[in-house]
Amino acid sequence: MRFHPTPIEGVTLVEPQSHRDERGSFARAFCRTVFAAAGIQFEVRQTSISTNTSTGTLRGLHYQTLPHSEAKLVRCVRGRVFDVVVDLRPGSPTFLVWHGVELSPEGGLSLYIPTGVAHGFLTLEADSDLHYMMDADHEPAAGAGLRWNDPAVGIAWPSAPAVISPRDASYPDFRPCPTSS
Numbered sequence: 012m013r014f015h016p017t018p019i020e021g022v023t024l025v026e027p028q029s030h031r032d033e034r035g036s037f038a039r040a041f042c043r044t045v046f047a048a049a050g051i052q053f054e055v056r057q058t059s060i061s062t063n064t065s066t067g068t069l070r071g072l073h074y075q076t077l078p079h080s081e082a083k084l085v086r087c088v089r090g091r092v093f094d095v096v097v098d099l100r101p102g103s104p105t106f107l108v109w110h111g112v113e114l115s116p117e118g119g120l121s122l123y124i125p126t127g128v129a130h131g132f133l134t135l136e137a138d139s140d141l142h143y144m145m146d147a148d149h150e151p152a153a154g155a156g157l158r159w160n161d162p163a164v165g166i167a168w169p170s171a172p173a174v175i176s177p178r179d180a181s182y183p184d185f186r187p188c189p190t191s192s
Contacts, residue, residue: 012039014049017112019098019105021125023051024112025084029119038119041084041144051123053082054146061141063090063134067173071131072097072157079153080126082146087114090139092132093169097157100127107185109166114141129157131179133168158182 015024027038039045046053061070072095075081085094094114098105113135114120124130132141156179157164159172163185172180 012042012045012049014051017096017110019096019108019110019128020103021123022096022098022110022128023049023123025121025123027119027121040086040121046123053084053123053144055084055144057145057148059143059145059149060088061143063092063139063141064137065174066134066137067170068134068139069131069159069168069172069175069179071095071179072129072159073131074099074127074129074155074157075147075150075153076155077153079147079150081149082126083124083130084121084144085114085124085130086121086142087118088116088140088142090137091115091135092139092141093135094122094132094141095130095166095168096122096124097129097164097166098127099129099157103127107164109164111166111168131157131159133170133172135169156182157185161185 013026029036029038095111097109
């Protein structure tokens with residue numbers, strides 16, 4: 012695996028090393044030892060799949076508040092998405108900075124998202140699925156969000172959402188709150 016930093020401190024693109032032959036390919040998606048050697052301490056406690064049937068589906072931007080904040084490793088396993096992270100860690104040199112990257116199975120990249128960073132995505136194709144690995148159990152009462160078009164952040168999405176949940180569309184304007192230690 013190769014690890015590529017992003018403009019947001021701690022957010023890392025993970026590039027698998029694929030082995031190809033006449034059968035297809037094989038690549039390791041996660042290895043705790045390799046991540047630790049790259050300075051990323053990540054213990055998987057939960058995995059989830061997000062299925063999205065329509066182009067233009069927007070999910071997020073989600074995070075969990077203390078003491079239930081979680082780090083994530085996200086990979087698109089079908090379709091294509093514009094994946095976005097926003098640093099919500101007060102005191103971070105990249106506080107309120109956003110970063111977007113296209114994820115697809117063909118590209119093979121995963122995105123490591125540390126605690127205190129909000130995450131969301133916009134599907135660029137119908138039938139786009141994301142696989143999530145998290146280092147904490149989901150705690151619904153700790154769930155929080157940042158509105159996709161919050162002027163405090165100014166994300167340049169490739170298009171406006173065609174499908175978005177009422178909850179995600181109605182998060183209030185940003186106000187700092189504790190998301191990580």
